[in-house]
Amino acid sequence: MMPSANLPTFTLKQVASHSSKKSCYVTLGSKVYDLTEFLPDHPGGDDLILEYAGKDISQIIVDADSHVHSEAAYEILEDCLVGFLSPEDAKKVANGSAAAKNVASAVTNPGPAADAPNYRTGMSSAEELSIPTDYTADFKTHKFIDLNKPMLMQVWRGNFTKEFYLQQVHRPRHYRGGESAPLFGNFLEPLSKTPWWVIPIIWIPCVCFGLNKASEGLSNETVATCFVGGLAIWTFIEYCMHRFLFHLDEWLPDNNNFLTLHFLLHGIHHYLPMDRYRLVMPPTLFIALAIPFWKLAHTIFYMNWYIGTAVYCGGIFGYICYDLTHYFLHHKNLPSYYRELKKYHLQHHFADYENGFGVTSRFWDRIFGTELPPLPQKTA
Template sequence: MSPSRTLPTFLRAELAKHNTNKSCYVSIGTRVFDVTDFIYSHPGGGELVLEYGGKDVTEILKDDASHFHSDAAYEVLEESFIGFVATEKVERTTAKDSLRDESETSNEDSTNRRSVYSATGMSSAEDLSKETDLAADYQQHKFLDLNKPLLMQMWFGGFSKEFYLEQVHRPRHYKGGESAPLFGNFLEPLSKTPWWVIPTIWLPPVTYGTYIAREGCSSVLEEAAYWFLGLFLWTLVEYFLHRFLFHLDKFLPDNRAALTLHFLLHGIHHYLPMDKLRLVMPPTLFLALATPFWKLAHTVFYWNWHIATAVFCGGIFGYICYDLTHYFLHHKTLPAYWRELKKYHLQHHFMDYENGFGVTSRFWDVIFGTQLAPPPKKV
C-alpha cells in the first residue's frame, strides 16, 4: 500500500505555517518531518533549525560548507517523518527512497564518505545529537543506566580504568536533550549551571578587582598591560587544564575514587556532550580551581599586590570568555570564525579526544603539536 494512503498530505502554504519552536516542520523533496523536538539539541543551534522552519531543506543538508550532515542526521529525520507534500510524486515515492533520492545519498556512498572513529563510535557532529536508546545502550555496554542517578553507579560500578575510559568517550545523547540524573535527590539542582550564571557571578568581581588594582599601578597603560598579560596567560592555562587535568587519562589511577572524580570533572561532558546544563563550570568548582591561581599570581608578582590582582582579573575574564565560548560552540549558530572553531571543537568530541584541546583558539594546539587532523573529505 502506498504511504500516501496512511499519512497526511500537506499543502505548501500549510507547511510554511509550521515555523515556530512550538511546531516546526521541514520538507525534503516530497516528504515532511516534524523537527520540533530537535530544535534545542541541534549541533548548529536551534536558530538554524527555525530559520528553515516550514521550508524545504534539501539544499542546506547537502551544503557541507555550512554544516556537514551525516547518516545520523537522516536517521533523526526518519524518526520524525509525518507525511507528504501535496505533489504528483506522492503516489510513486516511498519513504526511504525519497529521502535518499532527494538528498543524493545512499548507504554505499555514505560508507565511502565518512569513517566511523573507533575511539568514539561516531562519524560526525550530527551523531552527538542522535538520541540514545537508554535501555538498549545499558543492555549492550553495561556501563551507566541513564535512567538512574549516575554518581552512585560510578562509585559502586566496579569499572576498570580501561573500560571506563572507553565508555566515557563514546558520547550519548539523553532523551529530549534534557540532563540525565546525577544525584537523583535534592542536590540535583547544584549540578546544573545555565550559561548566563557565569558572567552574572564572575563579571562583577572582575570589574571590581580591575578597579581597585588601578590604585597601585603607575598608569592606566601599565594596568592594561598586566591585565592583558593575565588574559594571555589564561589561554595557556586553558590549554594545560584541558590537556593535563581534564584529560588526565593515561595517568589516571585505576580506582573508583579517581574514576568518579574524573567523571564529575570532565568525563560527564564527554559522555553527554550536548547537555546544556552541565557544560559550563559550576561556580563552586571554579572557585576551588581559581583559589590556587590567586595565590600563584600574588607569589609571582610579589612586589606589587595591585599588579598581581590586575593579572588575576585578566585571567578570570579569559575564563569567562572560555566558558561562554564553550557553551556557544555546542549550542549556537555562530559567525564565520567561531563556526570553524565549532567544527574543530566538536571533532574533539566525535573524532579524537586525545588532541584538539584548544577551545577559544587553536594557537596552543599548533605550538604543542596537538592540532586535530581534518576529517576525511567526501570521495
C-alpha cells in the first residue's frame, strides 16, 4: 500500500522512540500503528506488546507458539493505524523479513474469516473480546444495557425475560480504553472494582496467620499435609462454584431480582469479560462466601479445630491462586502451560460458556465431561 496523503510517514528511528506505555508504536510491513490505548485491552497482556514497542511485529504476529492471531486482530490494528514508514525504511523492513511481506499482504488483502461467529456469543476469536463496543449502536440494536449509563438499575428495572437476559449477558461487550463501565453510578461504585494485587495483599497474611494458629496444635508435617489437602479440595470447589453457582443459568428463576443477583455475581463478567477491575472477587463478596466454608470446614473436622483451620487455609490459598490466575489469563502474557489454559478459558467466553468451567486446570472438566474441544485450526 502506498502512503496516504492524509497520514504522515515515519522513519524507523522515529518509531523506535515510541517504546513505552505512554507512547507505544509498532510497525507491520510498511504500516505504523499506535497501540498505546490498546495496551490494557490486549488479551495477551500489555507486557507482550511492550516487548515489541518501537519495533516490527511481523514475526511475532504469525508465531504459532505465541498465538495464532485471527482476522479480528488485524481489524483492531487497522483502527490504530497512524502512518506509514518512509519508502527507504519500508524497503529495509521488507527485505529483512519474508514474514513482513506475507503479513503486509494479509492485512492489505484479508481473506474470508476462517471461523464463523458463534451464534450465541456473536464472536469467533479471543481478539474480538477486545474490540470496543459502540455503546449507542449496541443499545439501539439489542435493547439491553446502555453502557453510557449505570448498569445495575437497568438490569433490575429492565423486566427482561430470563431467556432474553441470558442471550444478552453471554454476548460479550467491551468498554473502551481499559476503563470499567459504571455499575452503580454512586458512592458504591468503588466497592465493585478490585485491582488484582488487592487479593494477595489482604488474604495471604490471613492464610499465614491461620497456619501459625494451626501449628500451635499440630506438627509442621501435619499442617503441611492438611494445607495441601485443602488446596486439592479447593480445585473441586472452584469447579462446582463456577458451574453450579456462577452458571446456574438453567435453574435461574425468571425473576428480575434473581437476574440482577446473577448479573452481580458473574453475569457482568461474561458481559464485559476484559474489565480488569472486575476479574477478581471484591473482598466484601469473598467474606460473604468464605464464612460458610469456615463453618463447614470446622463442622467436618469437628474432632480437631487445628486440622479444620489448616485445611481451610489451604482452600483459601487455592482461591488466591484461582483469582490471580483468572486475572492473568485475561491480561498477561504467560508461560506455555498457561498460554494453553488462557486459550481454553477465553474459549469459554467467546465460544461456549456452557462448558470449560475449570480456570486453574481442566482436571474436573475432564472428570465430569465438560471439557471444551480444541478449536479448529485455521487453514491457509
